[in-house]
Amino acid sequence: MDKTDAIVIGAGVVGLAIARSLAMAGLSVVILEKEASFGTGISSRSSEVIHAGLHYPAASLKERLCCAGKQELYAYCESRKVPHHRIGKLTIAREANELARLDAIYNHALRAGADDGLLWMDGEQARALEPALDCTAALLSPSSGIVDSHALMLSLLGEAEDHGAMLARGTPVTHISRSGDLWRVECGETEIGSSILVNAAGLDAQAVAGSIEGFDPALIPPLHLAKGSYFTVSGKVPFSRLIYPLPITGGLGVHLTLDMGGQARFGPDVEWSETRDYTVDPTRRDDFAQAAQRFWPDLDPERLTPAYAGIRPNIGGPDAAQMADFRIDGPDTHGLPGLVCLFGIDSPGLTSSLAIGDYVTSLLL
Numbered sequence: 230m231d232k233t234d235a236i237v238i239g240a241g242v243v244g245l246a247i248a249r250s251l252a253m254a255g256l257s258v259v260i261l262e263k264e265a266s267f268g269t270g271i272s273s274r275s276s277e278v279i280h281a282g283l284h285y286p287a288a289s290l291k292e293r294l295c296c297a298g299k300q301e302l303y304a305y306c307e308s309r310k311v312p313h314h315r316i317g318k319l320t321i322a323r324e325a326n327e328l329a330r331l332d333a334i335y336n337h338a339l340r341a342g343a344d345d346g347l348l349w350m351d352g353e354q355a356r357a358l359e360p361a362l363d364c365t366a367a368l369l370s371p372s373s374g375i376v377d378s379h380a381l382m383l384s385l386l387g388e389a390e391d392h393g394a395m396l397a398r399g400t401p402v403t404h405i406s407r408s409g410d411l412w413r414v415e416c417g418e419t420e421i422g423s424s425i426l427v428n429a430a431g432l433d434a435q436a437v438a439g440s441i442e443g444f445d446p447a448l449i450p451p452l453h454l455a456k457g458s459y460f461t462v463s464g465k466v467p468f469s470r471l472i473y474p475l476p477i478t479g480g481l482g483v484h485l486t487l488d489m490g491g492q493a494r495f496g497p498d499v500e501w502s503e504t505r506d507y508t509v510d511p512t513r514r515d516d517f518a519q520a521a522q523r524f525w526p527d528l529d530p531e532r533l534t535p536a537y538a539g540i541r542p543n544i545g546g547p548d549a550a551q552m553a554d555f556r557i558d559g560p561d562t563h564g565l566p567g568l569v570c571l572f573g574i575d576s577p578g579l580t581s582s583l584a585i586g587d588y589v590t591s592l593l594l
């Protein structure tokens with residue numbers, strides 16, 4: 230059996246950030262990825278937004294790791310020339326009866342110190358920035374931005390490899406057992422051993438945890454698939470910032486994002502699903518148009534085209550009273566040495582990735 234110091238299961242943005250962090254701490258690292266390439270899972274289907282950290286429950290891992298991760302990510306992207314843009318975001322109250330919720334977000338974000346430049350604006354002030362916007366009030370978050378997530382993953386992998394990490398593609402983990410001080414990780418016919426094991430398998434994290442001998446099944450949270458579809462907007466849009474409505478259960482609401490190429494898209498909505506179906510139903514166009522017209526009344530629905538969908542690995546479900554937090558369970562939680570399992574790494578997982586890498590390394594070393 231081949232041996233290494235650490236094995237990371239999953240080469241999405243989170244697994245790659247963890248592998249980089251462990252490799253930079255001096256460990257030999259092998260990343261096991263079931264697909265033929267890295268970054269084809271949840272990480273390939275996001276909004277690519279660098280979140281400021283306005284919306285997460287107080288003192289949650291999401292709030293902490295998003296705020297820290299955002300700072301780290303901007304510094305990382307600047308130094309490694311990863312395409313990104315701090316374009317800012319407006320979260321809007323469309324009607325007067327939404328003002329109290331916007332105010333609650335404002336006060337919550339101020340208390341959390343999520344964005345130094347956070348600014349409350351009335352409708353007129355917001356329209357001075359974005360003339361096509363219809364709203365009663367808005368919160369300007371200058372530290373929100375966008376990033377080319379694939380370029381980020383390529384950079385993280387390159388840096389992990391520079392520190393000796395190896396990526397094994399097309400290598401699905403099928404069973405995990407423990408012998409002596411080692412985790413024995415089976416990938417079909419081959420087996421590899423390590424004292425450190427990280428389960429960063431995204432939508433398959435529960436299945437991977439279930440394949441670990443000795444892992445208490447009661448500690449595996451339920452997986453709720455929260456599908457989010459996107460529609461692109463043809464032609465140029467009259468906005469230069471991200472525009473968000475107030476959050477909804479399971480997501481942040483159908484918002485307008487721009488990618489690094491300037492392409493605008495609306496999404497993601499929330500559709501609770503039983504299957505991993507990534508098709509975008511074209512008949513949802515009217516729902517998207519209505520959601521978008523709440524803040525952009527002049528939008529012609531004909532300009533919307535079905536684009537792509539992603540699936541959030543939600544662990545709270547549709548009836549959760551508040552947004553479910555990340556679960557990053559180390560030996561203190563499950564009692565198994567050298568093991569960290571990550572569950573429910575939905576948004577803001579991309580923003581938080583570097584901070585998650587640091588956090589997992591701190592749990593293990």
Ligand SMILES: Cc1cc2nc3c(=O)[nH]c(=O)nc-3n(C[C@H](O)[C@H](O)[C@H](O)COP(=O)(O)OP(=O)(O)OC[C@H]3O[C@@H](n4cnc5c(N)ncnc54)[C@H](O)[C@@H]3O)c2cc1C
Nearest residue numbers: 239241243263270271272276278402431433539578579580
């Ligand atoms: C619709 C949507 C929009 C989002 N928008 C944003 C956003 O704007 N900003 C933000 O910060 N976050 C956003 N997120 C969240 C962010 O995309 C995720 O938190 C992040 O991509 C999760 O990365 P990951 O590495 O945990 O998972 P993944 O990218 O899914 O990586 C897990 C990897 O594990 C592999 N794997 C699974 N099982 C096995 C196995 N048995 N053996 C080997 N490999 C295995 C998979 O193939 C996959 O490559 C969004 C998410 C969604 C769904």
